Amino acid sequence: MSLLQISQLSKIYRKGDIQIDALKDITFNVNQGAFVSIVGRSGSGKSTLLNLIGGLDTATSGHIIFNGKDLTRMKRSELAQHRRFSVGMVFQSFNLIPHRSALENVMLALTFGGIPRFQRRERATQLLSRVGLEQRLHHKPAELSGGEAQRVAIARALANSPAMLLPDEPTGNLDSTTAREIINLLQDLNRSQGVTIVMVTHEQDVAISVSSEVIRLLDGQIEQYDQTGEAP
């Protein structure tokens, strides 16, 4: 059963007279529990695709059906619900709120998720322990290493128990050892908790080693779709 069905998805940016086809006629499915990697050259539309799945942006045409519901027909408030409960986004530049501690960053997501005040602290602590940061609860983002910051971001993405994680080049700002640790963490979450992952990455070999599917984009189109055989 597909958790995500994408069909004939297009995204066109217009800047005055210039028209940029960021995505053209994309169609693919993602099964529950899959680990999909999206690769491709810079500007090929990877982030655009991830933002559409994450409900941060709206498509020009086509359909994104998540858990049976079409994102392209949702109102803005419904998209907010989708971002809140169905997916968790992780960014290359971490995007933590600088004046809030690790704990508070995670608690903010729980606040939007409507978790009662008295449960937030405990739940955020659990989430940070899950990503191996129980010793860094009260550190501000500036006091964390890149790898630790990305772990906080992952803990935050997991806060409202989403069915899918959407990391966009999560290791782009990290050295290769730390990058490997983050990838291992994602893989662990995918395997032990069954979280479906659709990840954008630059690193071809990483993609092949951990993914069940690899989608290669070129100029907004799917150039290649590889089933690496590890499909659950």
Place this chain on the structure above:
Amino acid sequence: MKLLDTIGLGFDNLRRTKLRTFLTTLGVVIGIGALASMISFGTGMQKNITDTFKENDLFTSLYITSKKIDVEEMASGDLDNMANLLKQPSVALTDSTLQEIQCISGVEIAFPEIRFPVKVRFGDHETRTHLQALPAAMRSYKPYNEMMSGEFFDDDTSSTLVIRWETLKQMNLLVQDEIRPKRQSDGDTLNGLSIVRSDSIVGKPIEIVSAALDGSQLPSNPMLSFLNPDRPIIKESVTEFTVSGILQKSGTFSSNRLKGGIIVPLKAAGKIPRLGFSSVWELLGDMDEKNTYNSIYVRMKSMRDMEPVREKIEKMGLHVFSITDQLEEIKRGFLIMDAILGAIGTIALVVAALGIINTMIMSILERTREIGIMKAIGGSEGEIRMIFFIEAGTIGLIGAVFGLILGWIVTRIANMIANAQFLPPGEPSVDFFYFPLWLIFGAVAFSLVISLAAGLYPANRAARVNPVEALRHD
């Protein structure tokens, strides 16, 4: 997300930029302070005047005349017009008219208005004032039921009178307040005033010196008398009275000048010789008819009786004048004054609102990325708009509370200065400013509305932040 959490997020933001929040709020504090003190001044003036009206029962008083008094036409000074007015047919105000009026239901008391200038002499002390005649029945009404000393006369024919505290002061006689004898004997000995005890006045004789036509000297042609100053047609006559009581000192805004400095029983007043023309009406009106009055004062049991009684009296062919007719005009004047004062205060508040807009736009520009993050982790437009609304509203609310405190302090100081500057020493202090409950709640509501309106554009702008653009790599 729960409202309490939204409020928490709004507060977080305010707390993080303490100095900026403080300065922005200070703008609102000053705006509300200015507005509140301005309006409090307008309201204070209005209250002082309405209170005076109430104190003097003007809201339940009617003045009946046989002829129509047109204040405007009299003020215009057009003699032809005035003469025409005098010629208008009229019903005389006689004792029977008085009785008829007294029988109208709703009328509490009615009596002819008698008031003329006299000199009062008490021992060596003398002053000019007006004599007012009142029926003894007035002794049970305010302010005559609260005498400072002695009591109001209880007989319409007795030769006793009530004298005002102010009239005695005019005669350089300062009556000691028996309740606080110390304070006044300490300070007010200056200015040639002699301090006296009230029992050295009450019960003592007093002389009323009035001017009257000397019939025996009246020549056939009055013009001749002016040519012959040795034979004055006007002579002074002295009537002996006894002081029955001293009337309480009244507030600064009370219209003492409208009333008499001494109050004499109705019938006794009729026996005092006097010139007939204390008013122009008497001079020009028909003098031949005995026992007619210029005007009759009618007091109603309550304000509700005003209109029905007025209609009935008008049906009798009489003219009715009430100060409340003028009150509408006065009220309109106050409305204009309030509007001008309010406008000045509002300008201050509008400037403060621009401060709020500025601060919030700054804050949104700085926090675009943060807003993008909040959207990416599930914040809805409504929630983000609400966070900023709460920030603006909090500034407005705190600004209003402290603005009211500031306004109150400013008006207290201004009131102290005004009392010291404009009121003669010894007068009871007057509150020039008034903070009614509606002003307090109104100021808070107004401040909230203005600050929320100021937050409207920034909050919407925050809500519409495009997360993809906000989160693009730096």
